[in-house]
Amino acid sequence: MRLPDRQTLLPFLRWLPGTSRKTLGNDLLVGLTGAILALPQSLAYALIAGLPAEYGLYAAIVPVIIACLWGSSWHLICGPTAAISIVLFTSVSPMARIDSDEFIALILLLTFLAGLFQWLLGMLRFGALVNFVSQSVVLGFTLGAALVIAIGQMPNLLGVEVASQPTALTSLLQIGQHLPEAHWPSLALAAFTLLLSVAVRRLWPKAPALLIGLVCGSLLAWLLPARFTADIALVAPFAGGLPPLTMLSFDLDDVLRLLPAAVACGMLGLVTSLSIARALAVKSHQFLDANQEVRAQGLSNMLGPWFSASLSAGSFTRSALNLQAGARTPLAGVFSALLVALFAVFGAALLTHIPLPVMAAGILLICWGLVDLPAIRALRRVSRSEFMVMLLTFAATLVLELQTAIYAGVLASLFFYLKRTSQPRVRLWQDGDDEVLRIEGSIFFGACQYIQQLLQRSRGQRLVIDARHINFIDYAGVEMLHQEARRLQALKRSLVLRQARPPVVEEILKLEGAERCPVLFED
Structure with a gap:
């Protein structure tokens, strides 16, 4: 030492x-x-x-x-x-x-x-x-x-x-x-x-x-x-x-x-x-x-x-x-x-x-x-x-x-800080058959319910999350995304993360591994 x-x-x-x-x-x-x-x-x-x-x-x-x-x-x-x-x-x-x-x-x-x-x-x-x-x-x-x-x-x-x-x-x-x-x-x-x-x-x-x-x-x-x-x-x-x-x-x-x-x-x-x-x-x-x-x-x-x-x-x-x-x-x-x-x-x-x-x-x-x-x-x-x-x-x-x-x-x-961060800014638009959500904030336990409700209201064949502004995701966020991806799979739809940062991708793949992960990724 x-x-x-x-x-x-x-x-x-x-x-x-x-x-x-x-x-x-x-x-x-x-x-x-x-x-x-x-x-x-x-x-x-x-x-x-x-x-x-x-x-x-x-x-x-x-x-x-x-x-x-x-x-x-x-x-x-x-x-x-x-x-x-x-x-x-x-x-x-x-x-x-x-x-x-x-x-x-x-x-x-x-x-x-x-x-x-x-x-x-x-x-x-x-x-x-x-x-x-x-x-x-x-x-x-x-x-x-x-x-x-x-x-x-x-x-x-x-x-x-x-x-x-x-x-x-x-x-x-x-x-x-x-x-x-x-x-x-x-x-x-x-x-x-x-x-x-x-x-x-x-x-x-x-x-x-x-x-x-x-x-x-x-x-x-x-x-x-x-x-x-x-x-x-x-x-x-x-x-x-x-x-x-x-x-x-x-x-x-x-x-x-x-x-x-x-x-x-x-x-x-x-x-x-x-x-x-x-x-x-x-x-x-x-x-x-x-x-x-x-x-x-x-x-x-x-x-x-x-x-x-x-x-x-x-x-x-x-x-x-x-x-x-x-x-x-x-x-x-x-x-x-x-x-x-x-x-x-x-x-x-x-x-x-x-x-x-x-x-x-x-x-x-x-x-x-x-x-x-x-x-x-x-x-x-x-x-x-x-x-x-x-x-x-x-x-x-x-x-x-x-x-x-x-x-x-x-x-x-x-309290006021968590209240703000529990509802990150989200932009929503339609891109052909894709419905795109741009999430500007972290996906952590306090924001999971708010984001999950937005995902469940989506109607596109592919639900695309523009993830370029997501800097951090915790275990609760990873589990929520896996849960929503499997729900969409049962409906013959898919959940895609676009332009996700490497640390975020790494955390998501840790739960079930790359082969079994229900979340799709694209650049």
Whole structure:
């Protein structure tokens, strides 16, 4: 057996020797820009996941370094994301109290299991499996996740405490019962932060609107009299430092409970990451090895939890910034992670001055950025069935747990796909005594009944199937053709396949051999 070479085990050796002082300086500046964007996002995503704020910083360090060095994309930057964070929260919150040690341990175990699933897919070269999660499912899930996240931040906006609920719909009903208890200073501070962030984004699109909003909102809370801000909750304090080592607990009951969510999270992370990586590769004209990227994602999420990092995936905002800022190598992402680590060590005290309503307003800004209205409108114009899949996935995110909503969307996509392929396009015409059917599609178990009904309605002396567009036929299709050929023989008629491709002919002859095969062939 051939052993893998050094560049297969350490893929960064393919590009690292080509770096220079110039490219290193350029990537360092790009990494600084990326770190400035990552800081407020990481803190917000940790709160979405129900984790202490510092865990957002941890997730933006070790997993990012591993994914950059072992991945295939030059510009993909990973880390905590809004959609992944809300799936983590909804998966684990029914099992443990939020912010408890048990809750954090389950999040990290779920991350490891999802990473193991991703890594196995990459090692088995099954990266193409992520294609079963269609773009319509991703759009519907993202739209639903944005609404779920916004609902989840309502208690922080209103300054009230609400018990966690398994679905967005029940959470909304629970929040409605607490509206009379709303803390108006908290709501006013959140509204100021949100309006300021939106104004900055409109007037200066390239400015870090989220960071400016967080800083200005926190300054306003600090400047206001104490009688207005005394009851406004702040980010919980933590000791600054590098990500602490964590020993994972592989309790069998916990593993079995988390396994379905781990598969859903793993697939969602891969779909997000590969979609972003492909889009960037087209713009940068780079070759992308999907299976290597899948392995890198898995490796980052397998090793990350041992350094207190929750599940990471590709970030479109940070990755697009990486490309636009002119990153030369994946070291830009590595530098970004190292600068975040420096902040975790020396800037932790600043986080304790951020009010939770201010952070919630920043998260609402992130939620609005998740909504891709042009893509939704385009989907509605192009495909009604795919638009229905998007709507079904969106509805499922509101009434089901998010990982279940992903499965529901995938099943809906497969249903509509099978419905289309079960009725391949067929053209029918008369050619003398021959009745000709041109079948444009595969003859497989799902399409057999439809095609058999067409064959049984034919009236020509010879029934000719124009087979030039048939690429695949399975056992059910072969058996159906043999059955129909023998039925026609009994009526003194014949079934002929014209211009069939060699693989199709080979499959048909396997059933009874060339001498006994009732189906005739002609060029």
